Amino acid sequence: MEPILAPKSIDLIALAPVLVLSVFAMGVLVLDLWAGKNKTLIMFVSLVGLLMTAISAFAKNPIPAFAFTDSYIVDHLSIFFTCIFTLSSAMAILLSSDYNEREEIKVGEYYALILLCTVGMIVLASSTDMIMIFLGIEIVSICxxxxxxxxRDDPVSNEAALKYFLLGAFATGFLLYGMTLVYGSTGSTNLFKIAEFVKTQGAQSNPLLLMGIVLLIIGLGFKVAAVPFHMWAPDVYQGSPTPVTAFMSVGPKAAAFAAFFRVFAETIPEMAPAWEMLLCSVAVLSMFVGNLGAIMQTNIKRMLAFSSISHAGYLLIAVIAKSSLAGSGLLFYMLTYTFTTFGAFGIIILLGRKGQENLEIENYSGLAYKHPILAISMTVFLLSLGGLPPFAGFVAKFYLFSAAMEEGFVALVIIAVLNSAISFYYYLKVVVFMYMKEPAGEFQISLAPMTLFVIIIGIIGTIDLGIFPDSIIALTNIP
Amino acid sequence: MFEGTVPLAHYLTLSAVLFVIGIAGVLVRRNVIVVFMSIEIMLNAVNISLIAFDHYLNLSNGQIFSFMVMCVAAAEVSVGLAIIIALHRNKPTVNLDEFNLLKW
Incomplete structure (x- = not known):
């Protein structure tokens, strides 16, 4: 047996974002002992921590750099993803501050958990070893x-946690078994070594490896809520506190897609004939089930859950297309998705109040008469999610789909475009309620400043990325 | 080094059988705690095949991996039991079918 050697040099600079954020997360936990009931200070420290993390992501030069015997990578993809994660977590924390006050969630661990979850996402997006991918996924999931x-006192939230936990742990079992079989058939957990093995040994027809890949698709597919592994998403999205719903529909999903892209598009593209058809069917199913399911929903959080399932379908196209252009498309899509999703959830939070969250789409009737600016913002977010120019969602979809066209996946792109058209039905349904129905009752909206701030960032991001996407697209280009 | 007379395939079969037993437990049983135990069986089935691969293919990564799996499983247990207790305070039952506030 080969001896287990300690890594020769432990590169802490490469690990800087993870370390900085972990320290801040634990600092927040300790600080919480003295902070008392007012969590503003904790929130502020968390935001500073996220900012420092985003800055320290650029500490390693030159890229790509490797650490811990090639199991951790700092490259373009991981740095950009780190920025998306910190942005989304910062927006989640801003959304939470008002919401938690309203719902009387006066626990500082909340912020520490969001930070630790972000640590997991960064690990996940930067890992090039299956052990690290597993660890990253579990840090994210457990948080x-x-x-x-x-x-804790809300049975619906409890139930969401239980369902998420049981199905998540179940999916982890599949993911692990898949990793084990891939490990057993290639002899390594390192993605580079697996790639080399597949290239040189021509392991395309090794049944153990194929089985492992199928199980990996199940495990990762669960984490991104792709059909047929999506059953948890609507329930968990509906039951969780709204800022957490916004948080989990962006960051963890982006992280899981980073792992998806690294494993399938970068490590085993040679085995594409084996997994391409499978992923294609998962993508197509996700789009149809997501969009058709969303049409039938009356609860807006459930509707956005189904919409996020369909977005997982679109994003899988990037994994299937495999090219570096598709990778850039994935990055840009995730960035625009962050802005629009957090904006939309910000408005959902504003419309609720203690004890009555107003989550039915009917509750939006006549919003345009009372609060025209909120109604316009919501319209912008929903249309951007659907992919209407000139908003960011259109550019993101266009970019992603054209990358897939270049690789020759015409049928897949046609199905995706068709599905975008279907999605307008339910996005516009909310708009119709807001503009064309009489208000059912009084809106009691207290314009919470932090939530408004998130909505404004969302609007700026959505419109700016839609009209002037060039500079960001240049940043997403993977050299 | 000691070379066992039991071939690798036997270990893999054992692991696969345990894994399937775990899946069946999750899908069939309605008691939250039992479902939870079945998930642990799945994770341990994975550990068996990791260690078996290591032994027969002269590798070492799998042992580290199996330690990680155990660590994570322990963390998962603590969170899972905490969730079940929080749930139990609001609704004194451990039957999965009775958690139906959200449509499955």
Whole structure:
């Protein structure tokens, strides 16, 4: 047996974002002992921590750099993803501050958990070893199980946490078994070594490896909520506290897609004939089930859950297309998705109040008469999610789909475009309620400043990325 | 080094059988705690095949991996039981079918 050697040099600079954020997360936990009931200070420290993390992501030069015997990579993809994660977590924390006050969630661990979850996402997006991918996924998931059930006295939130936990742990079993079989058939957990093995040994027809890949698709497919592994998403999205729903529909999903892209598009593209058809069917199913399911929903959080399932379908196209252009498309799509999703959830939070969250689409009737600016913002977010120019969602879809066209996946792109058209039905349904129905009752909206701030960032991001996408697209280009 | 007379395939079969038993437990049983135990069986089935691969293919990564799996499983247990207790306070039952506030 080969001896287990300690890594020769432990590159802490490469690990800087993870270390900085972990220190801040634990600092927040300790600080919480003295902070008392007012969590403003904790929130501020968390935001500073996220900012420092985003800055320290650029500490390693030159890229790509490797650390811990090639199991951790700092490259373009991981740095850009780190920025998306910190942005989304910062927006989630801003959304939470007002919401938690309203719902009387006066626990500082909430912020620490969001930070730790972000640590997991960064690990996940930067890992090039299956052990690290597994660890990253579990750090993210365990934090999210707790966050989903954070309203301890609310049976709905409890139930969401339980369902998420049981199905998440179940999916982890599949993911692990898949990793084990891939490990057993290639002899390494390192993605580079697996890639080399597949290239040189021509392991395309090794049944153990194929089985492992199928199980990997199940495990990762669960984490991104792709059909047929999506059953948890609507329930968990509906039951979780709204800022947590926004958080889990962006960051963890982006992280899981980073792992998806690294494993399938970068490590085993040679085996594409084996997994391409499978992923294609998962993508197509996700789009149809997501969009058709969303049409039938009356609860807006459930509707956005189904919409996020369909977005997982679109994003899988990037993995299937495999090219570096598709990778850039994935990055840009995730960035625009961050802005629009957090904006939309910000408005959902504003419309609720203690004890009555107003989550039915009917509650939006006549919003345009009372609060025209909020109604316009919501319209912008929903149309951007649907992919209407000139908003960011259109550019993101266009970019992603054209990358897939270049690789020759015409049928897949046609199905995706068709599905975008279907999606307008339910996005516009909300708009119709807001503009064309009489108000059912009084809106009691207290314009919470932090939530408004997030909505404004969302609007700026959505419109700016839609009209002037060039500079960001240049940044997403993977050299 | 000691070379066992039991071939690798036997270990893999054992692991696969345990894994399937775990899946069946999750899908069939309605008691939250039992479902939870079945998930642990799945994770341990994975550990068996990791260690078996290591032994027969002269590798070492799998042992580290199996330690990680155990660590994570322990963390998962603590969170999972905490969730079940929080749930139990609001609704004194451990039957999965009775958690139906959200449509499955």
């Amino acid at each position: 999210l199980y707790v966050l989903a059930g954070f309203k």
